[in-house]
Amino acid sequence: MQIRNIAIIAHVDHGKTTLVDKIIHATKVFRDNQETGELIMDNNDLERERGITILSKNISVNYKDVKINVIDTPGHADFGGEVERVLKMADGVVLLVDAFEGPMPQTRFVLQKALELNLRPIVVINKVDKPNCRPDEVHDAVFELFFQLDATEDQLNFPTIYGSSKQGWFNTSLTPTEDITPLLDTILEKVPEPKVTEGTVQMQITSLDYSSFLGRIAIGKVVRGTLKEGMPVQLCKLDGSMVKSRIKELYTFEGMGKKKVTEVAAGDICAIVGIEDFQIGETVADFENPEALPVIAIDEPTMNMQFSINNSPFFGREGKFVTSRNLRDRLNKELEKNLALRVKDTDDADKFLVYGRGILHLSVLVETMRREGYELTVGQPQVITKEIDGQKCEPYESLVVDVPSEFSGKVIDLVTQRKGEMLIMESKGEMQHLEFDVPSRGLIGLRSQMLTATAGEAVMAHRFSEYKPWKGTIPGRNNGVLVAKQAGTTTAYSIDKLQDRGSFFVDPGEEIYAGQILAEHIKPGDLNVNAVEGKKLTNMRASGSDGTSSITPKIQMTLEECMEYIQQDECIEVTPQSIRLRKIMLDENDRAKYAKMLKIEA
Known part of the structure; x- marks a missing residue:
């Protein structure tokens, strides 16, 4: 066929x-x-x-x-x-x-x-x-x-x-x-038929599947020869070693599922059951004289984030997997199939540095983990810098924005503030097509600002281009935050009184802890506030509107928006049912001491 x-x-x-x-x-x-x-x-x-x-x-x-x-x-x-x-x-x-x-x-x-x-x-x-x-x-x-x-x-x-x-x-x-x-x-x-060369059997593993019944399944295209059920093979590992193995079952793809077969000829895509401890990029080769195929080269990650166990006062309330061992096992499992991901241990056994391609890549991993029942804390995303010819370099991205003409000035202004350079500006009908070269750091938090500035009309897309010399400091978030002074349940009375100080991320009646970020401050600098105070009741009745308070609904932020929002001294607590912003140091006095120490050092 x-x-x-x-x-x-x-x-x-x-x-x-x-x-x-x-x-x-x-x-x-x-x-x-x-x-x-x-x-x-x-x-x-x-x-x-x-x-x-x-x-x-x-x-x-x-x-x-x-x-x-x-x-x-x-x-x-x-x-x-x-x-x-x-x-x-x-x-x-x-x-x-x-x-x-x-x-x-x-x-x-x-x-x-x-x-x-x-x-x-x-x-x-x-x-x-x-x-x-x-x-x-x-x-x-x-x-x-x-x-x-x-x-x-x-x-x-x-x-x-x-x-x-x-x-x-x-x-x-x-x-x-x-x-x-x-x-x-x-x-x-x-489209040409698959090229089939003469020689012993070869198949590169390009993806994997998992079945709780069969275990790990290797998927790839047979490049040479014919694979047969029960056939002994050698697995050519990435480090150059060879491991003897045997094919237990063979499947080809049919429609949306798989069909069991006894043999697969060169040119077809198949799934193999029975090979142990394989990794993507390794070659299934002939038993007598194995030959490995060249390893798949993958672009390097450009961003990293710190993943650690959830150490907030609400630890362990919602998640099933809360220990650092659970976290390490899950990240190692992800490494098997997520090729562009890297994980490094840190000096602290409860913290791991996770490297990825961008904010979306990392947030999808965090989102998948919380749905599986994990609790964790993630820090601010950082770009990965490199030393090239003695110069500190950082990743740059090509950014493309399509926006209605009346908003193009705002977009150019936003991107240039973040050290971006405009390369192309042309009209596409009523839309302006803009292309920029911008440091990856400059893209963190840019999407939400751009959508606000363009009334949601901007369509932006970006991709990694190359490493170039460091561009200096990029202005981050301008405003500070309101931080909870004490734990308890937020009251409408307190939030109503604080509304003119900032925009809230919590509603009345939510349980909070000291050190949790409750709102964005209207000014730079953080402010510690009490949001759990109730109204003192007396038996005197006031004329007019006594008990009424109108409260603006809280700002709902997605996981990516939270990642882009937080600063260096802040992190995100992620549990199966909640995403909370918090300070890394929950105690107000500890934060004050640390800030003082930094001032002295500076």
Whole structure:
């Protein structure tokens, strides 16, 4: 049977997962009367809530007696570690581009990886049903991007398909058709069959699955030879050593699930059960004369955060896993499949430094852990600096902002305050398209400020570009915070009296502890406040509105917003049901002593 292996790559929100849904429906993977819902591939709760793909996934469909293995990849540059390894399984890529937005920073990032691996591209210009769309201009911009990325002549001669995955049609021209068969026909015609070289068996492990019944399952593409059930193999480890092993069971992908088989020929993607202690990037090779494939190189992390046990007064109330041993085991388990993550021990056994690609990458890990029942404290994200030619250097990012023209001045002002340099400014219809080169530090906390300044209209995207010399201090948060003086339950009376001092993160009736951050102060500098004082009752009745107090609802902040908000002396307490901001030192006197000590040192 003929095989095609194809990865779908695009910027976040350009419609990859919706396109995969349409391919699944068009090839009749489900019965006609089967209830499937939308975004079939985004099967974990976090992905569905956020509307983003975090983990790459494979499915397989049959079309005209050809098996097409489809790999859905994440669009966020923060999950680049996922993209880089799964592209190894593909022989061609479908590059999906929005007909209005055109190529975006992450499009460039994933396309560059695909072209370096010499994959055959098919360009799909999606969402041509949108008002203000500009498919012809976008097509030229995509060609320009290929040219900038040094595509070969063969790659520059890419086929282009137009359509709308939401409406369920694709065509080689802008004329709507009944279905998506023109796209599937182009995949069969343009994507080459997997290259099979002669030699002993080889398969690189590019992702892993876990089943409580079977244990860890290795997934990858068979490059040479044929794998058989019960066959003895050698596992070529990353450090160069060899480990003898045996394949217990073999599965190939069929539809949304896996099908048990006795053998898998070169070119197909399969899952192996029975190999112990493997890591991503290692090679399953021949038993007699094993040959390892080159290891997958992954871009380095650019940001780190301190993870520690929850040591607040409310410790252990909501979580099941609260000790440092639980935390260490969970982080080590994450390292097995999250390639772009690094974990380092610190001098304190209860604290770990976790390195990742960006705030989203780290916050998804924290969010997943709290849903699993972990309690932890996370510190302020810090960028990783390097010494290059004797100079201190920091990571820089390419930032792209699309914003209505009347707000462009505010955006430029915000980014330049954070040491960003504007490279491009051009009009796209009523929108201004702005491109900046900005230090990664400058992006922390920028999104919420930008959305406030542009009435929620700005669309921003960024990706890591390179390390450059340190740009000096960047102004952080201007305002201080209101910190709880004592523990207790907040009262409407106290909050009402304090409302003119700041905007609150808690509602009346919430339990708080000393050292917890309750609100943002209207001025710089922190203020210790009592928010648990009740009204003293007397038997005298006051005329007028005595007991009424109007309280503004609290500010709800997501985990990422909290990470961007906190300063060096603050941290976030994360439990399965709550996210609280707090000072690292809960005692007011300890904070005062520490501040005094810093002044003396300075």
